Amino acid sequence: MEVNPRGIPKAPFVENVEDHVSEAEPVEIVLKKFQEAVAKYKFMEVNMLQRKRNLDAKIPEIRKTLEMVQFLQSEAEEGDEEKEIETMYELNDTLYATAKIKPTGKVCLWLGANVMLEYPVAEAAELLTSKLETALKTLSNTEEDLAYLRDQITTMEVNTARVYNWDVKQRRLARAKEEAAETLD
Template sequence: METNPRGIPKAPFVENVEDHVSEQEPVEIVLRKFQEAVAKYKFMEINMLQRKRNLDSKVPEIRKTLEMVQFLQSQGDDADDTKEIETLYELNDTLYATAKVQPTGKVCLWLGANVMLEYPVEEAASLLTSKLEAALKTLKNTEEDLAYLRDQITTMEVNTARVYNWDVKQRRLARAKADAAGEE
């Protein structure tokens, strides 16, 4: 079965409905299988949308942190030991405070799960750069997967409509044939 680079299966396009519908697999079963496939693709899409939302909030945070570390890095290069940096720092989403900070050449980074580690500024900048690159790559892959999933959902919905319309047409032909036989 054909898949995308991250393993999402490709939906088959039904060119000839008669090939998919047979005595062993009637229309109802084929339609149910198509609807199950659509449901699976939509489930994957919901998970991808959640991942995208998380990345959309994480990337700006990483960027902002990296910019601050780079600023501290630039201050540490030409600053003497007595120079203080006056800055605003965020206490809350809408609350900031003023602080005087003495550059130390070290920064503390939240790693998650209530863990904070102290890094030399250069190492922190390197770590944040790699985290940003990884997050951007994951975001790009997620966006590609979302587009791919939308295509697969559309394909399966078209398949469902084609099989359903074929079934309606077959029933009308059978009814017309029965009516014609009844008139004779």
């Protein structure tokens, strides 16, 4: 079975419906399998969209933090021990406070789960750069997977329509044969 780089299976395109539908596997079963496949792809799509939303929110935050760390790094490298930086910092989503700080060459970063660690500024910049690169790569992969999933959903919906239309045509032909046979009797 063909899969994309992250293991999402490729939907098979049904070229010839007659070859796909048989006595052992009637139309109803085939249609049910196709609908289940579409549901699985849509479930994956919902999860990917959630991941993309999370990354879209996280990446600007990482960038903003990295820019601040780089600014603190440049201030610490200037070496003026007495220089104070006046800044505003976020207490809450809509609440900011003003502070005067002296560059110390160290910075504290939230790691998550109520954990904060102190890093040398250069190490913090490396860590944030690495996190940003990883988040951007993950976002790119997620967007690629979303496009792939949309293609697979479309393929399965087309397969479903083709099998359904084939079944309608077969039923009409059978009904026409029955009517022709009745008129001959």
